Amino acid sequence: MDFNVNSPFLFVMVGIVIAFVLAQSVYFLVRAIKRAKELGIAKEIVSKTISSAAIFTIAPAVAILVGVATLSKSLGIALPWLRLSVIGSLSYESIAANSALEALGLNTATQITDASAFATVLSVMTLGIAVGLIFVPLLTKKIQGGIKAIEKSDKKWGEILNNSMFLGMISAFLGYVFCDVSGAFSGDFVGLIPVLVMAVSAVVMAICGLCATKVKSMKWMNDYALPISLVCGMAAAIPITSWLS
Amino acid sequence: MKKEKLTYLESVHRDGRIWGIALCLVILLFPIAVCLVFKTVPQWNALLKGALAVMPMYWAVGIVEMFTYIPMLGAGGAYLSFVTGNISNLKLPCAIDAMERANVKASSEEGEIISTISIAVSSIVTTIIIIIGVILIAPLTPVLESEVLTPAFEQMLPALFGGLAVVFVSKNAKLSIAPIILMLVLFIFVPALDKSTVGIMVPVGVLFTIAVARIMYKKGLI
Known part of the structure; x- marks a missing residue:
């Protein structure tokens, strides 16, 4: 397949990953709402939590969108869309992309035209922050257990x-x-x-x-x-x- | 044999691990899929150079962040936040605010639920806004990058933490004095500490505050 930073293949792949992440959020949301009902948490508290979290998120999410617009100049739209919807943060993604582009002798203002350079930037951005992705599933229970033990004793x-x-x-x-x-x-x-x-x-x-x-x-x-x-x-x-x- | 029923928290850990490992594989396999489809390989020298520029710092910060943020986010919130990212500038303030208003503690099951709901909603809304933004990227880019709006986006963190600080400092006035003074002195007088180092200073602030709190608690001051 011919490479293009805005190739339909990239959009399909990114769409699948984002749908997966969205499904995870919906799954946890539904389970938490169900549990809230079982515990007798007032419906009003749950609906207020939902509405204020949604409203609070708008401004920071628009700020994140600025990051997508900035990075799209060199990386196309699909990759910044993925990176800023999943794992990373506004500051990290810009720094990681810059480091990779610099190592390639490129900059954020020029669009990548070469598949190999694109794969390099993508790999650096993925590896640079993979630590949370790898260790959170393994360590969360232990860390939470430690905190619970402290709370139980005092x-x-x-x-x-x-x-x-x-x-x-x-x-x-x-x-x-x-x-x-x-x-x-x-x-x-x-x-x-x-x-x-x-x-x-x-x-x-x-x-x-x-x-x-x-x-x-x-x-x-x-x-x-x-x-x-x-x-x-x-x-x-x-x-x-x-x-x- | 009769299966023992898991508690809510145990099932959150089980599901969080399954989702987390599956997403980890999907995300790590993405660069490999790109290489296979476009029949290419990364430029190894540049990859090594780029990775060495970001990995040591972000892996070290990432490990410390896990120990700092996971207790604050709760189990469900942690599994979601570390996948969807933007923790300190969005997910954690959102969860802290929600728990504060619902008057629940992060360590209780009620806190766990409120934190998970707020972070899940925040993740869904962020994803939807970015999808809308990506669809409208051409007409939106000049607006998002306009000179008028740029300062507003650049100052998001001070605007966020100004409001959050009022709530927490006013409720924990005695305990807040020492960490705030320490951080002000460090950030004002140590030239090496700039905007990019705040991620490293969060665990420092947390550990220092815990130490101060322990001393004050032992002396009966709080």
């Missing part, structure tokens, strides 16, 4: 341990937001953009929380506070960036 510490993990992750991302602020001392204010965006998002979240608790008719806001603060923060990034850069 319930309060188990809860604190859980909160600590969430806080540890959030604090790392808060640090990341401030990583370029020192430039402000030498007159470069670009590093303040993420800080101000984060501040806007935090203020919006606090307002949503206050509205949801103080105003009865705005209780619904509690379910959508995170997507609202996310979208407001992202929207605020537009004027903040043009102001500071």
Whole structure:
């Protein structure tokens, strides 16, 4: 078969893999809903979880789509479609594709015309992040078992341990937001953009929380506070960036 | 012989393993299928060079991420997230938010269920949005890459974690002080720590917070 980055064969293959992944999500979703019913979890909680997860996902998913559009210039549409729907992350796929293209003496702006170069990039992107794919099925039960054992021996510490993990992750991302602020001392204010965006998002979240608790008719806001603060923060990034850069 | 009935969690592990191994094979076989159909082989030198540039770091981070994220995601959430990807920027915040609103703990069976539902829905919605985007890629690309919208997409993580931090920091004020100060000092004053290193710093933040929490717990401060 003649090679083309947008060959129908690639779309069929990618379509099959994505259908498989979609089927896995649907399978786990149906089972979890059934179990929720058995455990007597209120139907309202389940439907609110579904609707707010769906709404929250829209903005990050569109950001992921930007990655597909960027990578499609060199890799065609099928491969970025696969890579950004399965396993990888927005940042990883761009870095892995760049490393492979550089090793081939190519770049992200030029379309690959050679099947061998395409197979090379695809192999690097697959191997680079295969660790989770290989080890998660083998280790998840053991890791979960360890956590359960800790919680069984001391319930309060188990809860604190859980909160600590969430806080540890959030604090790392808060640090990341401030990583370029020192430039402000030498007159470069670009590093303040993420800080101000984060501040806007935090203020919006606090307002949503206050509205949801103080105003009865705005209780619904509690379910959508995170997507609202996310979208407001992202929207605020537009004027903040043009102001500071 | 009568078969013993599996608990929900045991069956999640059994099914998660079956799906995970099947998907692992499908994804790893994809490059081989491309080579067979187009009658080609990868350029081995470039493959080695490219793989060496990404594998050491991403395999090391990947292993640490498994130990960090799996306890937070729950079993079902972990099996789904490590296949569908975008964990720290989408799946985990989505699950944390859902569990927080439903007032359930990640370690309980209720938490396991709420986390799985939110991550499954998030995966399905992401896949559908990307499918729509791929179909409309030609008219959408100029919009997605427009100068006006670029800053919004670039600042997604600060916008996401600003909101999430308010919820968690306000509920765990005492415990949050030390890890936040540590991360701010590290990211501001260590030049080697930039935007690309946040993945490595998440496990550092988690381990440090657990250590601080343990000391505070033992001293009766939390």
